[in-house]
Amino acid sequence: MKYALSFILNGLPADVLVKPTDTLLDVLREKLGVVSPKRGCDTGDCGACTVLLEGEPIRSCLTIALTVAGKIVETVEGLSQDGKLHPLQQSFHEHYAAQCGFCTPGMLMSAKALLDKNPKPTREEIVEAISGNLCRCGAYEEIVEAIAAVASGRGKEQGR
Numbered sequence: 001m002k003y004a005l006s007f008i009l010n011g012l013p014a015d016v017l018v019k020p021t022d023t024l025l026d027v028l029r030e031k032l033g034v035v036s037p038k039r040g041c042d043t044g045d046c047g048a049c050t051v052l053l054e055g056e057p058i059r060s061c062l063t064i065a066l067t068v069a070g071k072i073v074e075t076v077e078g079l080s081q082d083g084k085l086h087p088l089q090q091s092f093h094e095h096y097a098a099q100c101g102f103c104t105p106g107m108l109m110s111a112k113a114l115l116d117k118n119p120k121p122t123r124e125e126i127v128e129a130i131s132g133n134l135c136r137c138g139a140y141e142e143i144v145e146a147i148a149a150v151a152s153g154r155g156k157e158q159g160r
Contacts, residue, residue: 007068010078018065025049025060036076036105047133050106057113076105095146099137106133111147
């Protein structure tokens with residue numbers, strides 16, 4: 001049996017038929033073609049599938065899709081606007097914070113959630129905010145620097 005699911009995805013309405021067991025990750029990747037959230041561990045440990053639900057970072061591999069009905073979901077695809085990278089995306093590029101790129105979408109969404117709540121976090125707060133996201137390349141220093149640059153206004157494009 002399938003159920004109608006409606007929610008807001010990156011500012012636009014999304015309507016899809018889902019099974020009760022479908023995860024948000026399944027729906028995003030397989031039904032809606034949103035490929036930034038990655039299937040890493042499927043146990044919520046790696047953070048590669050992190051998206052924002054109502055502004056909070058969640059593991060989409062552990063979230064039953066039907067629980068997001070009527071809510072706002074944000075992915076990396078929703079960050080850039082008018083063809084311009086979001087300041088976090090630009091800063092990740094400038095600081096070489098996206099090595100292989102597998103963790104990058106989850107890191108970006110965790111960082112966005114942090115900066116939306118706390119525009120001037122300390123280094124420790126940045127580290128804490130991304131602590132649930134594993135980087136297999138070990139680019140943690142570059143990632144923290146990229147986030148800190150945006151927080152301090154050192155990114156090229158600020159204000160979003």
